[in-house]
Amino acid sequence: xxxxxxxxxxxxxxxxxxxxxxxxxxxxxxxxxxxxxxxxxxxxxxxxxxxxxxxxxxxxxxxxxxxxxxxxxxxxxxxxxxxxxxxxxxxxxxxxxxxxxxxxxxxxxxxxxxxxxxxxxxxxxxxxxxxxxxxxxxxxxxxxxxxxxxxxxxxxxxxxxxxxxxxxxxxxxxxxxxxxxxxxxxxxxxxxxxxxxxxxxxxxxxxxxxxxxxxxxxxxxxxxxxxxxxxxxxxxxxxxxxxxxxxxxxxxxxxxxxxxxxxxxxxxxxxxxxxxxxxxxxxxxxxxxxxxxxxxxxxxxxxxxxxxxxxxxxxxxxxxxxxxxxxxxxxxxxxxxxxxxxxxxxxxxxxxxxxxxxxxxxxxxxxxxxxxxxxxxxxxxxxxxxxxxxxxxxxxxxxxxxxxxxxxxxxxxxxxxxxxxxxxxxxxxxx
Numbered sequence: 001x002x003x004x005x006x007x008x009x010x011x012x013x014x015x016x017x018x019x020x021x022x023x024x025x026x027x028x029x030x031x032x033x034x035x036x037x038x039x040x041x042x043x044x045x046x047x048x049x050x051x052x053x054x055x056x057x058x059x060x061x062x063x064x065x066x067x068x069x070x071x072x073x074x075x076x077x078x079x080x081x082x083x084x085x086x087x088x089x090x091x092x093x094x095x096x097x098x099x100x101x102x103x104x105x106x107x108x109x110x111x112x113x114x115x116x117x118x119x120x121x122x123x124x125x126x127x128x129x130x131x132x133x134x135x136x137x138x139x140x141x142x143x144x145x146x147x148x149x150x151x152x153x154x155x156x157x158x159x160x161x162x163x164x165x166x167x168x169x170x171x172x173x174x175x176x177x178x179x180x181x182x183x184x185x186x187x188x189x190x191x192x193x194x195x196x197x198x199x200x201x202x203x204x205x206x207x208x209x210x211x212x213x214x215x216x217x218x219x220x221x222x223x224x225x226x227x228x229x230x231x232x233x234x235x236x237x238x239x240x241x242x243x244x245x246x247x248x249x250x251x252x253x254x255x256x257x258x259x260x261x262x263x264x265x266x267x268x269x270x271x272x273x274x275x276x277x278x279x280x281x282x283x284x285x286x287x288x289x290x291x292x293x294x295x296x297x298x299x300x301x302x303x304x305x306x307x308x309x310x311x312x313x314x315x316x317x318x319x320x321x322x323x324x325x326x327x328x329x330x331x332x333x334x335x336x337x338x339x340x341x342x343x344x345x346x347x348x349x350x351x352x353x354x355x356x357x358x359x360x361x362x363x364x365x366x367x368x369x370x371x372x373x374x375x376x377x378x379x380x381x382x383x384x385x386x387x388x389x390x391x392x393x394x395x396x397x398x399x400x401x402x403x404x405x406x407x408x409x410x411x412x413x414x415x416x417x418x419x420x421x422x423x424x425x426x427x428x429x430x431x
Contacts, residue, residue, distance in 0.1 A: 007421065008417060008420075008421060011421075014417075014420055014421075017182070017183050017184050018183075018184060018417075020178075020179075020182055020183050021179050021183035021184050021190065024175050024178060024179050024183065025190070025191075025194045027175065028075070028172070028175055028191055028194055028195075029194065029198060031073065031074050031075040031168060031171070031172075032071070032073050032075045032078075032195070032198075033071065033073055034073055034074045034075070035071070035072065035073060035074075036072050036073060036074055036076065036161050036164045036165060037157075037160050037161065037164055038150055038152055038157040038158075038160060038161050039072045039149060039150060039161070040147075040148065040149055040150070040151050043145075043147040043148060043149050043151075044070075044071060044072055044149045046145065046147055047141075047142035047145035047147065047149055069132065070141075072132075072136060072149060073168075074164055074165065074167075074168040075168045075169075075171075075172060076129070076132060076165050076168070077125055077128055077129060077132070077165055077168065077169045077172075078172070078195055079172055079176070079188060079191055079192050079195070080128070081121045081122075081124040081125040081128060081169050082117070082121045082169070082172070082173055082176070082188060083188075083192075083275070084121075084124055085117045085118075085120035085121040085124055086117055087272065088120060089113055089116055089117050089120065090331060090332070091331065093331070094331055099113065099116075118173060121169065121170075121173060122166060122169070122170060125165065125166040125169035125170070126162060126166050129161070129162045129165035129166055129169075130158075130162050132165070133150070133158055133161050133162060133165075134158075136149055136150055137150050137158070172191065175187070175191065176188040176190075176191050179191070184413065184416055184417060184420075185416050186409070186412055186413060186416060189405075189409045189412065189413075190409060190413065192405055192409065193405065193406055193409040193410065193413075196402045196405055196406055197406055199402075200402075200406075204217065204220070204221075207220055216391050219387065219391060220387065220388075220391070223383060223384060223387045224384075224403060226383070227380055227383055227384065227400060227403050228403060228407050230376070230379070230380060231380060231403065231404055231407045231408070232407060232411065234266055234267055234373075234376050235265070235267060235407070235408060235411065236411075237265070237266045238263045238264060238265050238266065239263075239264040239265075239266070239365060239369050240261040240262070240263055240264075241261055241262040241264060241349060241362070241365060242259065242260075242261050242349065242350055243259070243260050243261055243262055243342065243347050243348070243349060244258075244259050244347065244348055244349075244350055245258050245259075245260070245345065245346050245347045246346040246347075246348070262338070262362075264333075264365060264366065264369055265373075266369055266372060266373040266376065267325075267373040267376060267377060268328075268329045268332060268333060268366075268370070268373065269324070269325045269328040269329050269332070269370075269373070269374075269377070270408070271377075271401060271404050271405055271408065272324065272328050273320075273321045273322075273323075273324035273325040273327075273328060273374070273377055274321055274377055274380075274381050274400065274401045274404065275401065276320065276324045276328075277317055277320035277321045277324060277381075278317075278401065280320060281305075281313060281316060281317055281320065284301045284305050284306060285301060285302070285305070285306035287301075288301040288302055288306065308385055308389075309389045314382065314385075317378075317381065317382070318378045318382065321374060321377050321378045321381060322374040322375070322377075322378060325370055325373060325374035325377055326367075326370055326374065329366060329370050329373075330366075333366060335358075335359040335360075335362035335363045335366065336359045338358075338359070338362060339354070339355060339356070339358040339359035339362065342354065342358060343355055343358070349361060377404075379400075380400040380403065380404055381400035381401060381404075382400065383400060384400050384403065385400070
């Protein structure tokens with residue numbers, strides 16, 4: 001693997017792509033520490049040290065921003081507005097026929113959907129930055145902190161902060177697209193990888209520096225290695241549905257007669273179900289913060305639903321992950337469309353008639369294979385959390401979502417570099 005890296009850096013064009021990508025990542029990390037205008041950076045550091053952590057929803061956003069959210073940096077929103085906008089545009093394909101038509105148009109339609117995603121990202125960035133500035137101003141971001149992180153009461157200060165954070169999100173979008181076009185590709189995912197990976201050393205150091213830190217550190221490392229192995233094994237697994245193409249004459253040439261397969265991954269939904277489930281479960285706790293602490297419903301949410309160690313929270317988490325795994329898979333994989341395309345080009349599954357029977361068979365396979373995939377997602381999400389609860393680690397520094405994203409993006413990036421090496425007849429990483 002190291003020799004493959006050396007060969008990659010000895011190839012001029014690939015070396016330029018790698019160095020360009022690394023440079024963009026450095027710029028991205030610098031923006032995560034650049035304070036937003038109007039923020040008292042000294043007070044923010046004091047509040048971060050005193051606070052016991054934000055609620056789960058803000059914790060999720062802080063995870064994807066590499067800690068920039070709690071620093072109230074220019075890149076405080078991270079990549080989350082773009083992720084949310086992309087998911088919304090994908091979901092709207094089911095509701096709005098125009099979006100589905102654009103998706104089927106090919107490259108031109110995809111470019112139009114990408115433009116819509118950019119506009120929606122800016123709108124979500126304005127909304128989210130306004131929310132973050134508001135809760136930082138009223139003290140909800142750092143509940144246990146007594147100093148003001150935004151000393152000025154001027155409305156212009158708030159407007160400037162919103163504009164700066166929104167501009168930071170737009171810059172992140174541009175950086176991600178630069179990596180995709182001029183770097184090694186997969187730009188947005190690499191930026192997410194950068195921010196999450198940047199939190200790991202600090203998180204592990206906080207575990208090692210606590211009570212019984214050495215033993216806890218060893219146990220956590222063993223669990224991380226176990227989860228990484230599980231993620232690599234499942235993400236590489238797929239159900240290959242055989243497809244046979246009949247021979248046909250076009251003019252004087254014979255086409256078809258070949259055999260191939262449809263690769264169906266066990267986890268087709270990726271990390272989206274875990275993100276959806278975490279976001280929805282965090283909403284009740286966020287709403288409870290604005291209610292009267294003496295109210296019965298606020299106390300019930302704070303006791304039985306909001307804590308990540310509560311049995312009801314864990315059960316709801318698992319149920320939501322399984323539900324969204326099926327839901328998102330049904331949106332991203334359309335058996336009718338696949339069956340129609342196969343029929344159009346003379347393809348069929350051996351033993352299955354073309355057309356409607358093929359669509360029903362593919363739907364059957366997807367339903368069966370999504371069941372273990374959803375259970376796998378739930379296990380990956382819960383194993384680190386349960387481990388932290390058993391070890392009595394109060395502030396969970398990272399979870400299964402982080403490991404799933406880091407390993408998945410890392411594997412995809414290695415495959416892309418390997419493909420470029422193989423084009424030049426070099427040995428790959430996995431040989």
